[in-house]
Amino acid sequence: MMGRAVIGAVAAAVAMFILGFIFFASGLQKTVTGSLDDMPAAAVQQVLAANLPGTGTFVVPDPEASSSQTVMYGQGPVATIFYNTSGFPAMDSGALLAGFIQMLIVALLMAAALYLLSRHVASFADRVRMLVLAVLAAAIFMRLGDPIWHHHGWAYAIYLFVADTVSLTVAGLVILKLLPAAVYRPSETSPPTDV
Numbered sequence: 001m002m003g004r005a006v007i008g009a010v011a012a013a014v015a016m017f018i019l020g021f022i023f024f025a026s027g028l029q030k031t032v033t034g035s036l037d038d039m040p041a042a043a044v045q046q047v048l049a050a051n052l053p054g055t056g057t058f059v060v061p062d063p064e065a066s067s068s069q070t071v072m073y074g075q076g077p078v079a080t081i082f083y084n085t086s087g088f089p090a091m092d093s094g095a096l097l098a099g100f101i102q103m104l105i106v107a108l109l110m111a112a113a114l115y116l117l118s119r120h121v122a123s124f125a126d127r128v129r130m131l132v133l134a135v136l137a138a139a140i141f142m143r144l145g146d147p148i149w150h151h152h153g154w155a156y157a158i159y160l161f162v163a164d165t166v167s168l169t170v171a172g173l174v175i176l177k178l179l180p181a182a183v184y185r186p187s188e189t190s191p192p193t194d195v
Contacts, residue, residue: 002115008178009111012171013104019170020099023163025091032155048083055084080150103171110168111175118179131172139164 023029036044052058058081061069088095114131121127143161146152 004178004180005111005115005175006108008114008175009104009107011178012107012110012174013100015174016103016107016167016171017100019163019167020103023159023167029159032159048081049085052081052083052085055086057082078151080146080152106168107171107175110172114172114175115179118176124176124181127176128173131176132169135165135168135172139168 035041058079060079060081061072063070063073114127117127117130121130139161143157143164147154147157
């Protein structure tokens, strides 16, 4: 049975990879992200290169760096910058391979959890409900915190929330469908249920 969970994990990783392409390489994400014309983009790129010390994540201005920056932060504008000093191809094959490996690791962890769940929850519908609730809890926590805590824009955060929810739910459904029907026997020591 665990072998089928592993096969399900591989199939789930492939499904997540395809959904990742749809959400992030098809142009669909342009509905919620902005872009600049060539001259402003070059100007921002030059300012970043001249002022950021190296690859990393920067809060500008940083309200914890000094009292002056605290005032600047309150006045705005503010930015959280994910910065890389090196250029790389837009469709980096190394990133595609590493991304698939990441998805496979996630799918293997999901397969292990769903395998254990299937040994204790007989109903497929109940397993699906538990999967969806767990995915929603994780996606809400991971993706909707930035607009709440850091005042980032809501549109992209909601887009990421939807992408993660769809990808993880589809992955979990693929795994659940490939797991055999549960052989579940309630414990004889289980307390009686109310009727």
